[in-house]
Amino acid sequence: MNYLPLFIDLKSKNVLVIGAGEVAFNKIKLLLRAAAKVNVIAKELSLEVKLLLREKKINWLSKKFDLIYLRKIFLVISATNDIKLNEYIFKKCNERCLLVNVVDDKAKCSFIFPSIIDRSPVIVAMSSGGTAPVLLRLLREKIEAILPMKLGDVAKIAGRWRSAIKKHFFNILERRRFWEKLFKSTFVDHILNGKKEQAINILKENMYKSNSLKGEIILVGAGPGDSGLLTLRGLQILQQADVVLYDYLVSKDILDLIRRDAKCICVGKRFGLKNITQEKIIKLLIFLAQQGKRVVRLKGGDPFIFGRGGEEIEAAKNAGIDFQVVPGITSAIGVSAYTGIPLTHRKYAQGVIFITGHKCIDGFVNNWSILSDPSYTLVIYMGTFQAIYIAKKLITLGRSKLTPIAVVSKGTTMHQKVIIGCLSEIEKIIQFTITPSLLIVGDVVRLHKKLAWFHNENVSHNIKNIFSTVKLI
Incomplete structure (x- = not known):
């Protein structure tokens, strides 16, 4: 944030404008709308400014600037063509801790004028910090169109x-x-x-009417990483939340979309670290909801795909608490799309199976005969944790050692990294990956090189190229 947007009360406050041309006149009009006391210093007044003077809407102090005129002034606008005078005014205002704006010279501005949409008392102010005025104008047109005049x-x-x-x-x-x-x-x-x-x-x-507080738990899928993949409904819920319990996988860009006065609590879990237990998370969700709060459980990907969302709303149901679920784009769908790997394809795969690299609880065992079927694409969430074991099992039960695989970390973000190899190379590949990573196994991976469209600094790597680079080093 290059500028902190503030709304300043200028009613009956003294403002000094140096200059009285067309540009100065536009600033004076804006200041008068804010009920400021406008004082002008200028050699000559334009016709428009003269009219304001006749109507006693402004004060003409002098033809020449002097430091004495900075006394009891709230802010200063310099709109002259005299570069040296502008520099002098900027310097002296800074010395006196006065807000100053030298028109069309961003380096000599302690504040800038935003683009304003006026539906008083509702005011929308926008700025690009002087970097993209045309973009700002287009945005203003769109917002003007959707805000009713009344x-x-x-x-x-x-x-x-x-x-x-x-x-x-x-x-x-x-x-x-x-x-x-x-x-x-x-x-x-x-x-x-x-x-x-x-x-x-x-x-x-x-x-x-009865407005008694009734708490609610809302599960929201944040998507795989890119904030643009958050659903519209998800955004609406984040703007209504009283409390948000979020995971580590939720990006900062998405966290910035949460209503500013909502309380945010990180309850994320990371492999190999001491973490808050799922039982404690559920107790916290219920405790907060019982206080009448709208509690959002914000999860990376989709809440119902290896997100333990089912356990959380089951607990809410048992506690008699209302709940909702807002689905998100699960990592397998988002990452495969951003890597150009279609999970199903008439020539390569007739179906797709999602499994997790974490060991299942309560005796669940993977059906390896189905997972080893080459006509299915296999997507492994948190794939590096059990990757070697899974690869050996697949090969033992019939998958070819040469089955293409892709290991994707930080998928859908500008830091996305894709490593391409084959099933027998998994032990080498995981040395170059960071967690969490998604593992895609199947012939559809062959399409990555042809269909990849999301380009960033971390381009895709073939495992053979990586090792050739390592040897050269």
């Missing part, structure tokens, strides 16, 4: 009732649920259609 009326009415709602609902969670429910009702539509009385009646009805 959206400000919704906020104004809500603001007038805010103190009454605060007195009625003592608990902050109850208030939040009330407003969420209200803004999703026909309350908003009535205001947008000019029917304010009907809207207020709906507000009153919702106010006196």
